[in-house]
Amino acid sequence: MSDTFKKIDKEFCITDDSVNVYGYRCLTAGFQIDxxxxxxxxxxxxxRDKGVVVRWDDFRIDGDKVFAKPVVNLSHPEGQSIADQIEGGFLNAASVGKIVVLEASDAKNLRLPGQTKPTVTKWFSREISLVDIPGNYNALANLYDKDNNELNLSDLKNFTINNMSNTLEAAVILAALNLKDGDESAVVTAINNLVDKADKADEYKKDLDAKDTELKDLKSETVKKEVQDLIAGGKAGKKLTNELATKLEKDYAENPSGLKDLIDTMPAQVLITEQEKDAEKYEGKTFDDLYASEELETVRKQYPDLYEKLRDAKYPNLKQD
Structure with a gap:
């Protein structure tokens, strides 16, 4: 930093495409930055009477915004105070002044909502001041032609217009709307439809979120029923006890395919109480009776306790290893 100036690493927005307080706007695309x-x-x-207090450096264009950083003149009587106000966050705005209008257009397709005056399509400013409130009335009122003659807002309607640029911009808009040239009412209708759709965007999003929630709930219910059906089938097929069914229903609550694979590999189980009930038909029969009726092997496999009991009665001295 020099003793006579101070460059502050803080970007100010110099201008953008928005409509100003006088109802017109200056396009960034036509800003003659050089x-x-x-x-x-x-x-x-x-x-101006108090002298130059700032020069601008590091110009940068981002979209429709032009940014620059201030270099404060510390030799100015208010220079140090202004630098302190910028760094302290009390002076945060810049305003273009003495705007030189090179071309302007009254084309409707260049107007934004709230714009009542023509659009300045090619221009530059002779100074950019530090201000407390952006869009300062004194700044925006100063319009000049290239010969430094002051312009009134009404003069812009008859000012030099870049017709080729307007034609190209109109063609782009018509192509985007899929319309033909010459049908102004169709253009207005198409734009109004787009505005209407934009206004309803929140409503569409709300409906979409509701449908998404409904779909998730339906999917959850479907998965839940599928799991319940598999559990019921496993119990009916004598593959699951009540205790095991409760555990598997919880563990596989969101994985019906995994549950199906598991149940498919499980053999059917015969409960002890059922075994005892089925074994009643062999009550009173001896080891020899079952051997003669060729049922002994069935008893050995399905009712091992009964088989051992009958075998021990037949061969009391036989010891098993």
Whole structure:
């Protein structure tokens, strides 16, 4: 930092495409930045009488916004105070002043909502001041032609217009709307439809979220029923006890395919109480009776306790290893 100036690493928005307080706007696409860089000076609150207090550096364009960083003139009587106000966050705005209009258009397709005056399509400013409130009335009122003659807002309607640019921009809009040239009412209708759709965007999103929730709930219910059906089938097929069924229903609550694979590999189980009931038909029969009726092997496999009991009665001295 020099003793006579101080560059502050803080970007200010110099201009953008928005409509100003007078109802017109200056397009960033037509901002002659090289012309401004020839002498990028500025004042405080557009007060030229007090001398230059800032010059601008590091110009940058991002979309429709133009940014730059201030270099404060510390030799100015208010220079140090202004630098302190910027760094302290009390002076945060910049405003273009003495705007030189090179071309302007009254084309309707260039107007934004709330815009009542023509659009400045090619321009530059002779100074950019530090201000307390952006869009300062004193700044925006100063419009000049290239010969430094002051312009009134009404003059813009008859000012030099870049017809080729307007034609190209209109063609782009018509192509985007899939319309033919010459049907102004169709253009207005199409734009109004787009605005209507934009206004309903929140409503569409709300409906979409509701449908998404409904779909998730339906999917959850479907999975839940599928799991319950598999559990019921496993119990009916004598593969699951009540205790095991409860555990598997919880463990596989969101994985019916895994549950199906598991149940398919499980053999049917004969409960002890059922075994005892089925074994009653062999009551009173001896080991020899079952051997003679060729049922002994069935008893051995299905009712091992009964088989051992009958075998021990037949061969009391036989010891098993």
């Amino acid at each position: 012309e401004v860089k020839k002498n990028p000076i500025g004042f405080h609150m557009h007060n």
